Structures are given as C-alpha cells and as structure tokens.
Amino acid sequence: MGKKDVQVVDVPDPQILNKRDAILKVTATAICGSDLHLYNGFIPTMEKGDIMGHEFMGEVVEVGPGVKNRKVGDRVVVGFPISCGECFFCKKEMFSLCENSNPNAWIAEKMFGHSPAGIFGYSHLTGGFAGGQAEYVRVPFADVGTVKIEDGLSDEQVLFLSDIFPTAYMAVENCDIEPGDTVAIWGCGPVGQLAVRCCFMLGAERVIAIDRIPERLAMARASGAETIDYEEEDVSEMLMQMTGGRGPDSCTDAVGLEAHAPGAAHYYDRMKQAVMLESDRPYALRQAMLACRNGGTVSVPGVYPGFDAKIPIGAMMNKGLTIKTGQTHVQRYFGPLLERIKQGEIDPGFIITHRMRLEDAPKGFDIFTNKEDGCIKIVLKP
C-alpha cells in the first residue's frame, strides 16, 4: 500500500481473462529478495493495491479454452516470467524476453530501449499483473508458464522452481565453468545459497561465498563453500590471496541493487540514491568486476532497474571480461531442474528458515528485509 507497507486484504477472486489462462489455488508462495526492492521503494510504477508475489505454486481450479496440456486438479509450479511461447524470443527459449506478454511494454521500452516479458506481481513496468502472494491467482499462458508436479514431491521441494532455483542455475551456467575453476559468489541470500550448490553441480573446483550475516555464511559453508565475511575482512585482498593472485575465474553478483557495504562507499551510494542521482547501489558488482581474473566472466542475476551506476567499465574492457546477465528464462529449466530434484541431487527447500501463514506476510517482509531472526527464506501458506 506504500513504501514498506504491505497488507493482507480481501479482493475479488481472479477470472479467466484470456483464452490460455488458468486459475490456481495457491498452496505455497514465497517472498523474494527482489520483492524487497518493491517493498523498499526502489522499483518505479507500483500503485497502491497492487498484488505482489512471483514465486508460487498450487492446484489448477479452472482452465481457459486455449489450454490443452493442463486440467483442473493438476498440481503445478508457475514460472515468474509470463511468456507466450510463440514470439521470436520464446521460440529461442529466451522466455523472460517475450515480446507479447507485457501490456505495458511502452514503459519498459522507455527505460530500457525494449521491453522484457511481463512478470507476476512486479509493478506496472512489467505489466501490472496481479501476483501470487494470494489464495488464488490467474496464470496467463498457463500452457507455457507452468510445470506439472507428480505425487511424491513436497511443495517445499519444488516451490523454488518458480524463480530462485532456475535463477541460481542460469547464473552459474552463465559463469561458463571449466574444470579447475574457482567461482566467487557475492551474496548468500537464497539465490546465492542455491548458486553455491549449482557451482559444484556444474563442476567448479572451489566456491568462495561472500556475505556478512553469520547464519548465511554458515549455510554456504555447509554446502561446501569457503566464505569471506566482508565486515571482518577486505574482500579484494582475501580473494587475491585465496586465488594465488590471479582472481576468481568467474564472479557472480547475487546481491543486486540494494547492496550493503561497510565504509565510505556505502554512504556515498546511499546519499546519491537519496537525492536520486543514482538509482542503484552496485557495490557487489563493482567488486566482482575488479576482482575477476583477466578474461573471466561476471554473471549478474542480481536485479538492477536503474539507468546508470558507477561501475568500472575500464576494468571490464581492459581485462576482457565477459558479462552475462538477464532475468531468468525459468521455463527453459523446468524439466532439467525438476529431474535433479527427483533424482535426489538437491532439495532446494534447505534454504527455508521460516514458514508463515499468508496473513503474516507483513511481518515476513519486515524480518526478511532486516535480516532478523536468522531469516534466509520465508514460505507463506495461504
């Protein structure tokens, strides 16, 4: 309802509005780190009354006439990008770049040059679609945007197929890991935690995870990472030592625009943000670009909406870095990642620290954004 103000209210039930819609009864949903950017007022075009939530799953209760591969009673997880399946980008499996799913493409076009796909519950810039932190939700293009889940898997095992597991996986794929590689990950939030696991899945030799919250660092270590607490140590120096002077082969920024950093740089960025001179605080990205070895890859799943930010473009150019980034093409990963879960290779639910009822969402947002109570990931059950 406003900055730092989410409320749980009664609203009308969703309806089938387009032929390929389905209506879902939500059984589990979550709060995303990127929801906090909405909550804290960093993403423009929110309106009072917008329904949030882009990580959700549930039971199909109604299907539109155009949905051929889902029926009432199916249990599905929904991907956060809304994708038509027919356009140039969907056909290339670049689902988060769908040309037809953002009715407000005009806004994103003004900001970015061209519009990416519509997204559930993520401001009018991405279409103003009602999201899934709710009891019921309307899912456009349900035949493309959902994955069917059979019995034998709990909601908590599969919920994160909606966003953060594919996001971590795509971010790590984008690191182009080769045998013997060291990958450094900034941010031990849910995406960072899953990224640590994905790095080892995809053959990394070593993973170094960077954060300041003790339970998050401990969780990363439990997954096999070495960790750096950036409030205790100088990250650049530590990375230099740990990688024998060469730098990590790949660096992942799983932090995004609300980066926190000790010292003067943080206050510089917060001040500039306060007077709207700079919309993003790319502290993690700057460090990653400087620390990355020559010719390495910087992978950026962290969300940035802004127009400009001071990043070391000279480092990028002169070290010949490859930058890979983007909103996750979730639907592309449904099959392969569901398979890994079924095979027991990973249970993404390990990151869940809090389970709350939907009614408690406001409290959830609060403890998540303040990183209180050991909070790493909150799942809400309507």
Added chain:
Amino acid sequence: MQVKQAITINGAPEELYRFWRDLRNLPRFMKHLESVTTEQIMGQPAADQASVGATSKPVGRPTRDGRSHWVAEAPAGTTVEWDAEITEDRPNELIAWRSLEGADVDSSGTVRFEQAPGGRGTVVKLEMHYHPPAGALGAGIAKLFGEDPEWQVKEGLRRFKQLMEIGEVIKTEGQPAGRDSSTSRKYDAAVRG
C-alpha cells in the same frame, strides 16, 4: 500530424496483409476506432466479422469495393465518423487508404508488409496522417488521437502483433487488486491515453 512506426511479426506477409485488408479488423487493435464497416457506407456492421472469442488465429476477408466507413471515439463520449477509400492495394505488400473529400476528418494511412531478413517473419511499417480541421471540432479531433499519437500507433501495432502471433491481446482489466480498479490509469496502456 504524421506518425511512423514499425514492428516485426512472426507470420508471412500474406497472412498479415489479409487480416489488415479486411479493414473491419482495425478496431480490434486500433483502440481509438470503434468500428470500420465496409458493407455499406453509413450502414450496419458486417454480419460475419471474425469472432474475437475464436481459438484459431483471426482471418480477414477482403472487402468487395474499396470504400469504408470509420467511426472513432471522440472526447466526452461522443463519436466522429468519416468515409474512406483504398487508394492503393498491392496484395501482400501495401495498403493505402484516405478519407474521402469533404470528410470531417482528413486522414490517411499506408501499411507495408515486408519480408523480415533471415526468414524472421514480416516487418510491418505503418504511416498515418491526420489533418484535423480548424475550430472546436478540430481541437476535439486532435485530442481524440491522444496527446501522443506516436504512442497510440505503436500500441496499436503491438496489439496487432499479439493478434497475429497468439490470437488475442493479453489483458489485465478484470484482475483482482486491493483497490477499486483492476488497472492503473497512470501506467496501464489499456486504460490510459
């Protein structure tokens, strides 16, 4: 006032041309148009207009003669009407139309359908001109095409692309929200401008 916009659509020039050439389809993606009829000048709408609810892609039917009658929304819930004719028609390539002499609204348009390079469908290039008459009626007409005619035309092309690629225009009007309106007057293209 002149507007030029282009968009790339998955589909052969023939399909896109055929849909557009049945001018009765234009209001399905040009929001400010209420209707375009071709059976009779100043008459009723055609009986067998392609159904909006159909699951298959909409198919156009060429008109028998080149004349059409256009009705557009005007401010304060009124409408403005004029007759037009096709001035050039190169099948699968180009359609040009203009309002007849003496019409209240002097307007014309040209749409081109070109093969996109690399077999990537069709590039649709639209040019529209409006010359509103002077006076109160003119000011009203100018308003009806919005404060940002380029924007209106681009939105129209986006909707045309959706009709061609997925058979309908994706909408959010009617979805739940924690306020009276399901949409945002300020941001949502469907209800603004």
